[in-house]
Every structure is written in C-alpha cells, then in structure tokens.
Amino acid sequence: MRYILLIAFYCCSHLPSLQAQESVFFTKKILVDSTNTSLGIEVRNLNSIKNKEYFNYIADGETILGTQLQTSLYYKASKEITLYAGVFLYKNFGEDRLDTAIPVFTAQYIKNSHHFTIGNLDARDNHGLIEPLMSNEKVLNERVLETGFSYTYRAEKTHLETWIDWENFIEPLDKEREIFTLGLNFKHLFVSTPKSKLSTSLQHIYYHKGGQINQKNRFSDDDASLKVNLNSTALGVAYAYHLNQKNVLFGSMYGLYSASNESNDTYSFMSGNAIYGFVGYQYDDWKFFTGYYKANGFTSAKSNTILNTYSTKTDNNSFNGIPDERYASHTEKYRELAFARFQYKKELAPEIFLGIQAAIYYQMNDALLENYEFLGNEKGQLDYNYGIFLTFSNIFGF
Template identity: 45%
Template structure:
C-alpha cells in the first residue's frame, strides 16, 4: 500500500509543477485509500470574465458551478470502479444545464495507470494553452469519454488518451468526432527536460449520411497539432522557483474550408516564477499561419468572432474571412491559490494579452489593433474530498 501511495504522489507532483491555470486541479489522490467502498465529491464554483475587444476572440463571462459525486469500489489496491453523475449549472438560469452519467475503471501497477470510461481531465492533460484552452475545464468538455494511459517515473512523465466526442449510428446525420493526444516530458539533466505534446482532432465516419457538394463540410477532416521544445526548472521544491520553457508549434490539416491555413508554425516562450501560493507567468507568442483545433482562441491566426452585432439593421460580417497570419502576443498571467480549509481551495487569476501585430485590412470597418490590450480575471472555490463508507 505504501508503494501505491508513493506512485500516486508522483502523479500529483508532476501535475502540480506543470500547472498553467489556477482553475486546474488534480485527480483526487485519496480515492485508493478507501478500503472497499467510498464516495468522492468534487464541487467547483467559479467566475471567469474575459474582457476581449480584439478582432480574433469574443469576450464572454463564465459563471457557474460543477458538482460531481462518485461512488467508489476498490476491489483491491490496484483496481477501482467509479460511477457518478456530473452536474453543471450556470448562474443566472433556473435549470441544470448538463447532467452527465460517469463511469470509469482504473488500474494502477508500478508507475503505470490505465483508465477506461470517463476521464475527468481537470488539468487538461498538462497541455500548454495554445494547444488546449484552459477554459475547457469550466464547461461540460471537462468530462471526456475513452481511454487514458499514464506513466510517471523520475525520468519520464507520459500521458496518452483518446476522447470519443460524438458517437454515430447507421445513417446518422452527423459525423463521428474524436480527439487523441499525448503529452510527455523526458528529464535529460537535473533541471533540464524535453516536453513533447501532440493533439489529433478527427471528424469523419463510414456509416453516416454524406452530402456531396462543392463546399462540402461532410468529408473527413483531420487536424494535427504538435509542440516540442525545452524546459529548464530551478524548483528546489514545489513552493519556490523559476521555470523557463520554449515550444515550437506546428499544425497541418487536410482542409482549408474550416481553417484558413493547411500548415503553420509558431514559437511559444514562457517564464514562470512561483513563490508559495503565488505564481507569475510571462510569455511571448509569435505565429506564422498557426492554428489549433482545441487551443485558446486568442492564439488563433484567424477570427472566431461570433458576428452577432448589427449595423443599421444589417448583420455585422466584418470579421468573416479576417486573418492574422503573423499574430504576435505578449501574454501574462498571475494567480493565487490556497487551501482555506481541509480539501477546500480558493483561487484568483488575472491574465493579460498585449497585441504586437496589426490586424488584417479586410475592410474599412476594422481598426488597427496593434497595441491592443485584452484581459480577463477569475475566482474559484473548489471542494475535493473522499468519504469512506
């Protein structure tokens, strides 16, 4: 049992050191401490306000609560079955927005962990912000369905998963959708490691209805994102230290209908300083036609504005077709988190984006957005506890 708890602690330490958002939290590592039967309870209450006025991403406010109670059955100290329900309520509405049944099987042996069923990805698989938006964990997308394998040792941290997002039957009107990914970190020296991250997004299917046309969106779509680089960390412990990271980003896709560029690349440089409950992140991002399938919209090279405004009674379509192939940003983030009571954590976060490039000149309505500053702020309170039965 002591060996098992050491393995779980390794998982926790890796996830904590790679954290990029105050909203991230780890799997509850106490679930295997239950002898036979138990209940775990996860509750997150949050607000995140995005004050964005650029030409790429919409400003919005996320405000709500998540509740995820699960029944735990540990047949032994290696195998675990969990069943529960994941509830989402957006504040300001009288109804529950999502009620998702969850089931998962976990198997742990030595440094490996295998999960089949629902994956509760409260840390985005440790993906960097340009590849996976941290706001995902504030939506129902935090619950994934598929399979995940993790391996953690002193030298290698590895996470590979499949998230099946849309199941289809014969003659379905929609396509199957899934995402596959991998994150790994190889320690080569005492403070130096090599991170590699990959995300593959697919829409297709052989048994669904297909409608052929010149601008057909029903053909198979494949999108690949890759990030690789170096990370130098001076953490003497988990409470204080610097981390410098560099990632080279690349994408390739088989369609220019939904995404404007078939290939693209970017550079992402980060400097993080952590002291006790505070963490400071300063980043530089420079893109050459780079786009992502799941990343933060602020890092896209084309506009994702929702175009719901009207000018003199006509729909405002000035953002349609807007591209910023050479998008360049300074990005900063400050967050504070602290355990204010047993298994209850409070967090605060402020982020800012300073745009270094000019926006596209698709029409005269668009102003020059160079030197544009956008920001967001957020607060959360999380309960994450396990009760023995």
C-alpha cells in the same frame, strides 16, 4: 484515511514545465488506496467567476459564471481495479435551470507505474498540455468531461500520457459527423538537483472530424460533408531554479507545428508553426510569469481562442436586419502576442482551494477586417481577463 495523488511528483517540481501552465482551478484526482474502504464516494466541485474583456477580432469577450459538481460512487474491486459510477452537473449562475446533467462511468486499472482508464477520463488538468494546444477554460464547463480510453506511465523521471476522447458518436444517416481527439504528452527529466530541474516535453493533439455512415452531400464542403484531420505538435524544454523552499525561478520554450488534410472555413491554413515561451517567478502561493507567442498559420482545434490564427468571434452585427458576418472568414496568419499572468492559490481547508488568476495580452500584429477597414487596425490592442475560483476534490469511504 491515506490518500495518494494521481500525479504527486508534479507537485514536487519533478517536471517544472507544468509549473507555469497549471491554472489555479486545475485539480488532481485522488486515488482509492488499499487502505481505503472498498466502497465510498468521490466528490469534485468547481465554482468559477471569470470575466474576459476582449476587443480583438479573434476571440469573444464574455463572462463565465458557474458551478459544477461531479459525484461518483466507487467500488474497489481489487488491489488494481476501481470502478466509478455517478453524475456530472453543471449550472450557469443567473439561470433558474440546470444546464447539464450527464451520467459518468469509469473503470481504472493501476499496476505499478502503469495506469489504464476507460470511460470518463480525468482531464481536470488538461493532461498537462500548453495553452496553444489546449485552452485551460475547457475545465470550466461540461467540456471538462472526456470519454474514451487513456494510458499513463509514471516513473521518477519520465511521464507519458496518451488518450482518446470520443466527442461525438454517430448512427447511420445522422446529419452530424463523428468527432474524436487523440492526445499525447511525454515528459522526461534530464537534470534533477536540489536547486535545478531541467526537462523536455513532446505534446501532440490529433483532431478528427469524419465518419462513413452519416449523411453527406457529394462534392459539398458543408459541415456534414467536410472531413477534417488536424495535427498539432509542440516540442519544448523547461527549467526551474529553486532559490530556496519558497522562491522559484522558471521558464519554458516551445516550438509548435500544425498540419491539416485541407483548408476549410474553420481551419484556414493547411500547415503552420509558432513559438511560445515564458519566464516567471513563484513565491509560496503567488506566481507571476510573462511570455511571448508568435504564430505563422499555426492551428489547434483545442487552443486558447485568443491565440488562434482564425476568428471564433460571434457575429452579432447586422445591417437592415441582415447579419454582416464580419468575423466569419477573418484570419490573422501572423498572430503575435506578448502576455503576462498572475496567479494565487491557497488551501483554505483540506482539499479546498481558493484561486485568483488574471492575465493580459498585448497584440503586436496588424489586424484589419476585410471590407470593414474603417473599424481600424487592432495592432496595439490590450485584452485582459481575471477570475476567482473555488475547488474541492476528495474521497470518502463508507
């Protein structure tokens, strides 16, 4: 049986900007080829153990332990069309129950360089977005499932992917709002020699929370009435230099900008900007890189929480039984971090990969909780995470 990787040229370093951003638990979808049988099964599995030791005022420290299994029957209706139907299962370790069971359906049309998908999208690589736009942890639970439509264009030097993920559907008089995300990732390879690769990247996330038919309270800013339109954009360059077949030096630099229709309790800044960059070294299956992030009110609805300028930390403190909500309105407009990440990824058997990943974040900005100044300034705080992951992705014809 012959396989074609959905984005095989990434693995050949054609677009080096993905090289450092790709986490060890990301997987590539394998396409059903004309040489495969017309009927078969697709199996995708991810097992994760990740511990986050975070003590800042922005992001929670927690442990993520779980397994997910997505199994689908596929039918190759024609040379260009493949249909999938199956189920996605997710379970947290340490619980007796199954946490999530969701039916999945996908129709895929591929013609030359053009790829169209409707239904459940393939988002197990976060569409190649950098972490200030989309957190890699989205892949570790049911949030990896995206539903909507995507179009991808793939050529030797150009990659374009655009998609809509419909996250919350509403009916008349629902108390919740409709939610969807539009995404764009454009990359072009300007320089390509046996030694050097230079590419540019434009990435964008548009997050919408609104709707016309749900219940609303006029002149209220509660969650059911508040409308959110948040745009987050990144423009950057990436360079990779191949010392030899196993040794690669790489680096990337991005400028980011965000704009919202209005400030609110979650997204406090109507506009913002940031810089994000890193340099690194890869030897065979080992990778290390270090970088810098500095924000001025920059906001993305999907970003890695530790990079946020607003707090998502759980308020689990109380006084005389009354929650003190010390983190509820906390912001750090000038978030500034130095970070480093180590990664190791090894193929143990065909399409079975072991991944080890660890990261540290050093906080360089001042951070004081209003009315809780006695808790101290978090400037100089060192946070870290580490994890072990096992992934499997393959197709089997009947």
